[in-house]
Amino acid sequence: MTTADTESTPVVPKIGEEILSVDGLVKHFPIRKGVLQRQVGAVQAVDGLTFNVTRGETLSLVGESGCGKTTTGRLLTRLLAPTSGKIVFEGRDISHLGEGRMRPLRRDVQMIFQDPYGSLNPRHTVGKIVGAPFRLQHVKTEHGVKRAVQELLELVGLSPEHYNRYPHEFSGGQRQRIGIARTLALRPKLIVADEPVSALDVSIQAQVVNLLEDLQEEFDLTYVMIAHDLSVVRHVSDRVAVMYLGKIVELADRVDLYEKPMHPYTVALLSAVPVPDTKRKGKQERIRLQGDVPSPINPPPACRFHTRCWKAQEICKTQEPPLVELKPGHQTACHFPENVEAPAAKADQ
Amino acid sequence: MTEPIEEVQDAPVQRVERGEAFLDVRNLQVHFPTDDGVVKSVDGVSFKLERGKTLGIVGESGSGKSVTSLSIMGLHPPGVAKISGQIFLDGQDLVSSSREEVRLLRGKRMAMIFQDPLSAMHPFYTVGRQIIEAYQVHNEVSKQVARKHAIEMLDRVGIPQPDRRVDAYPHQFSGGMRQRAMIAMALSCDPDLLIADEPTTALDVTVQAQILDLIRDLQREFNSAVIIITHDLGVVAELADDIQVMYAGRAAEYGTAEDIFDRPQHPYTWGLLGSMPRIDRERSERLIPIKGTPPSLINVPSGCAFNPRCNYAHLNDGLSQTERPELLDTGNGHLVACHLSPQNRRQAWETDIKPKL
Numbered sequence: 001m002t003t004a005d006t007e008s009t010p011v012v013p014k015i016g017e018e019i020l021s022v023d024g025l026v027k028h029f030p031i032r033k034g035v036l037q038r039q040v041g042a043v044q045a046v047d048g049l050t051f052n053v054t055r056g057e058t059l060s061l062v063g064e065s066g067c068g069k070t071t072t073g074r075l076l077t078r079l080l081a082p083t084s085g086k087i088v089f090e091g092r093d094i095s096h097l098g099e100g101r102m103r104p105l106r107r108d109v110q111m112i113f114q115d116p117y118g119s120l121n122p123r124h125t126v127g128k129i130v131g132a133p134f135r136l137q138h139v140k141t142e143h144g145v146k147r148a149v150q151e152l153l154e155l156v157g158l159s160p161e162h163y164n165r166y167p168h169e170f171s172g173g174q175r176q177r178i179g180i181a182r183t184l185a186l187r188p189k190l191i192v193a194d195e196p197v198s199a200l201d202v203s204i205q206a207q208v209v210n211l212l213e214d215l216q217e218e219f220d221l222t223y224v225m226i227a228h229d230l231s232v233v234r235h236v237s238d239r240v241a242v243m244y245l246g247k248i249v250e251l252a253d254r255v256d257l258y259e260k261p262m263h264p265y266t267v268a269l270l271s272a273v274p275v276p277d278t279k280r281k282g283k284q285e286r287i288r289l290q291g292d293v294p295s296p297i298n299p300p301p302a303c304r305f306h307t308r309c310w311k312a313q314e315i316c317k318t319q320e321p322p323l324v325e326l327k328p329g330h331q332t333a334c335h336f337p338e339n340v341e342a343p344a345a346k347a348d349q
Numbered sequence: 350m351t352e353p354i355e356e357v358q359d360a361p362v363q364r365v366e367r368g369e370a371f372l373d374v375r376n377l378q379v380h381f382p383t384d385d386g387v388v389k390s391v392d393g394v395s396f397k398l399e400r401g402k403t404l405g406i407v408g409e410s411g412s413g414k415s416v417t418s419l420s421i422m423g424l425h426p427p428g429v430a431k432i433s434g435q436i437f438l439d440g441q442d443l444v445s446s447s448r449e450e451v452r453l454l455r456g457k458r459m460a461m462i463f464q465d466p467l468s469a470m471h472p473f474y475t476v477g478r479q480i481i482e483a484y485q486v487h488n489e490v491s492k493q494v495a496r497k498h499a500i501e502m503l504d505r506v507g508i509p510q511p512d513r514r515v516d517a518y519p520h521q522f523s524g525g526m527r528q529r530a531m532i533a534m535a536l537s538c539d540p541d542l543l544i545a546d547e548p549t550t551a552l553d554v555t556v557q558a559q560i561l562d563l564i565r566d567l568q569r570e571f572n573s574a575v576i577i578i579t580h581d582l583g584v585v586a587e588l589a590d591d592i593q594v595m596y597a598g599r600a601a602e603y604g605t606a607e608d609i610f611d612r613p614q615h616p617y618t619w620g621l622l623g624s625m626p627r628i629d630r631e632r633s634e635r636l637i638p639i640k641g642t643p644p645s646l647i648n649v650p651s652g653c654a655f656n657p658r659c660n661y662a663h664l665n666d667g668l669s670q671t672e673r674p675e676l677l678d679t680g681n682g683h684l685v686a687c688h689l690s691p692q693n694r695r696q697a698w699e700t701d702i703k704p705k706l
Contacts, residue, residue, distance in 0.1 A: 206624035206638035235626035274583030
């Protein structure tokens with residue numbers, strides 16, 4: 001479709017190799033007070049994340065609001081600078097690159113935003129919005145930018161005649177498609193999608209989910225999906241990371257996570273999803289978590305979930321459980337995990 | 350749907366035996382005249398609801414679910430909406446009542462929980478003061494008694510330290526707590542009818558579960574009639590006894606929760622069920638979306654409003670494009686507005702839809 005990838009990727013990328021690795025990622029937002037704006041505390045939005053993303057997979061970050069999933073997405077795309085920790089994209093440390101040095105990499109790492117109303121400039125035509133990446137990156141296209149944009153519009157299921165229209169003329173689902181077209185303009189390798197379907201109606205949501213899956217297959221895209229809808233996450237992901245108060249509490253293969261969740265928080269989350277099955281009405285065994293997520297300004301010590309956990313014991317308040325691999329490919333940070341096959345797993349605490 | 354006219358005329362304000370139901374909505378139409386044309390947000394909706402029962406209204410944005418509930422509450426600004434039809438609440442017709450009469454009903458007879466508690470509560474007054482005000486409008490009690498009642502209500506909906514929290518401002522509450530506070534406010538006068546418009550859409554799933562439990566418990570306790578409006582089929586399945594599926598301002602299908610989920614009859618309902626990834630089933634390779642987008646309510650497609658998006662419209666010899674289907678009983682109170690013949694419908698459901706859900 002476009003020739004955006006003329007000079008990039010001389011080596012043929014392989015599915016399954018590591019595209020992104022994150023090590024000990026931390027982001028604290030300082031809280032300042034008083035005339036001198038002294039720092040009096042920090043919102044510990046993201047507090048020590050370590051994970052890898054392999055090429056061609058979809059990794060989802062799930063969790064309740066305030067767990068730091070959006071901040072993580074913005075760190076990965078370097079819309080925010082991390083407080084500490086490392087982000088390595090294709091073997092290159094991008095954690096502290098300046099804006100100018102980051103710019104060429106923006107071709108490879110793109111973002112889809114949640115709000116299709118806020119993320120498109122209302123004063124620009126669709127052509128200008130989707131063509132912007134070409135202009136900003138000085139990418140030459142074979143048959144001109146207009147042609148490239150029209151091809152992109154067709155690719156995402158819009159009509160090329162929409163080129164001269166304005167965002168307000170489109171419905172939410174169509175706007176989300178415009179945003180996706182812009183994201184795809186430079187043929188990125190990694191797309192961070194922040195709640196790409198949560199603002200859409202159910203029937204439109206399914207269209208966009210299918211579109212994202214088709215595009216992934218066609219262009220070997222890697223997705224980091226940020227979402228809170230656990231049913232959608234199960235449908236789209238290969239692996240899922242569950243976050244709670246700035247930390248990953250469980251990271252596993254999709255099937256493993258949904259069938260044998262190990263962290264009590266994951267168990268509670270899954271049991272809370274309302275199931276559209278009338279036979280299970282009222283019978284569904286539900287774990288009621290008490291209260292709300294504590295404030296990330298002053299998170300509970302040790303295991304951050306202990307204030308709401310029904311299995312919490314003394315050790316949970318004093319010693320932080322590390323994120324360890326309890327089963328191949330299944331990492332959990334808990335002193336008393338569920339669904340453990342061998343009782344030996346408890347001994348190594 | 351339409352009753353004989355003479356029945357409408359005999360003393361609509363008196364509490365006579367008008368229908369059996371506590372809430373009886375008949376052929377409700379809400380039209381908004383605009384410069385571009387008349388927006389027919391609700392165009393002929395009828396349903397009944399008993400005390401102690403829950404009705405779920407499901408549909409996409411613009412299907413008229415919220416407009417229906419706002420008309421019941423009498424919350425459309427005067428002169429903006431043209432409302433016709435009847436809404437009987439315990440025998441009293443709300444459409445023909447004056448605004449003052451309806452205002453007196455709000456709070457005590459009926460109350461509403463809104464989607465966004467931050468904009469539904471006044472940011473300038475404490476949560477307690479807002480509950481106290483609502484309570485004092487309907488009960489002649491001193492401020493101390495009303496305050497005590499407010500604290501009780503906050504405690505009832507599970508707000509920790511209610512005696513301190515009563516003096517907090519809405520912004521000091523988290524999203525889930527604000528929603529609870531609003532439920533406390535809505536329930537402070539034991540309303541007979543509770544309308545919950547997307548009560549959990551803005552909330553996280555664990556908090557959503559708490560709020561749904563709360564609504565269910567409170568309904569059992571007060572024996573109120575509840576209307577729950579949502580686009581989340583999981584939430585409706587959890588709470589509703591009966592479900593009305595709305596499309597472009599009209600009911601597409603009406604039935605018990607079992608009817609809608611186990612034996613759905615309308616292609617739109619099939620589409621909704623197919624669009625939704627299910628956490629309780631084998632993961633399907635692909636979702637089955639409904640093609641196209643919801644129609645503009647100024648220019649609703651002729652015939653069946655769903656026909657441009659329907660995969661079965663061609664089976665009806667053009668009837669779908671020309672004639673609007675009536676909402677008809679297919680047996681046991683399961684109503685469907687669709688031209689498909691029973692054989693075609695059964696075949697489509699058994700072969701195309703059911704195996705893929």
